Amino acid sequence: MAKLSKRLNIILEALEPRDNLYDICCDHGELGIAAANRSLAKNIYLIDQVESIIESLKIKLKATDIPNGVAIIPICEDASKIPKKVSNSNLVLAGIGENTAIEILEKYEVDQTCEIVLCIHSDNFLLRKFLIENGLKTVDESIF
Numbered sequence: 001m002a003k004l005s006k007r008l009n010i011i012l013e014a015l016e017p018r019d020n021l022y023d024i025c026c027d028h029g030e031l032g033i034a035a036a037n038r039s040l041a042k043n044i045y046l047i048d049q050v051e052s053i054i055e056s057l058k059i060k061l062k063a064t065d066i067p068n069g070v071a072i073i074p075i076c077e078d079a080s081k082i083p084k085k086v087s088n089s090n091l092v093l094a095g096i097g098e099n100t101a102i103e104i105l106e107k108y109e110v111d112q113t114c115e116i117v118l119c120i121h122s123d124n125f126l127l128r129k130f131l132i133e134n135g136l137k138t139v140d141e142s143i144f
Contacts, residue, residue, distance in 0.1 A: 004034055007119060010142050011094055014117050015040050020089035022047060024079045024104055025096050029057045029072075036070045041090065043071050049078040085109040094119035098127040105130065115139075 004012060008031050015021065021041035023032040025048055032046045048054055054076040061072055080103035091108060093101045098120050110116065116136065120127060131137070 004030055007094070008034070011092060011117055011119055012038075014140065014142075015090050015092075016115065017041070018088050018090050018113070018115070019043065020045065020086065022084075022086065022089060022091045024091060024093050025049075025100075026057070026074075027053060027095060029060065029074070031092065031094070032072060033061075033064060033066075036066050036072055039067055039070055042069060043073060046072060046074045047077060047079050049076065051076050079104045080107055083107040083109070086114055087111045088113040090114070091116045092119075093117070095121060097122040098124050101127055102130045105134075 011031060012034050015035060017040050019042050021032065021035050021044045023029070023044065023046050026032055026046040027048060029046045032044045035041060036044050046057060054074050057074045061074065066072055080100065084107065086108060089110070091110065091114060093104060093116070101118060101120055105116070118127070
């Protein structure tokens, strides 16, 4: 397994065990694979809209030992286009801009058993406003 960046390590440490992990805009999938190795979820969904990323990820997963009881499901789709209802899940949105994060979060219906982990690479005023308007609160924050 590749060594995680400081940013991905901080995100990984923030995750608590839940039934599902949605790594949205997963890019290389390293966060999801590291979460699988820690058995942080039974089902880990690696979602990205770039087909070549998902195809490379599928090849990488064939050569990766995944613990028993953990399923990694790579999905090629635009996360902002498909509404989802999720519970007992971690949602990770990292390495994207605030407008993209808002577009995606507008499509996800989360309940009290979910946690959303955000690592946005641009301004976040509108994102914070969106979270507040939707009854979501900041539990922890890291700046690096």
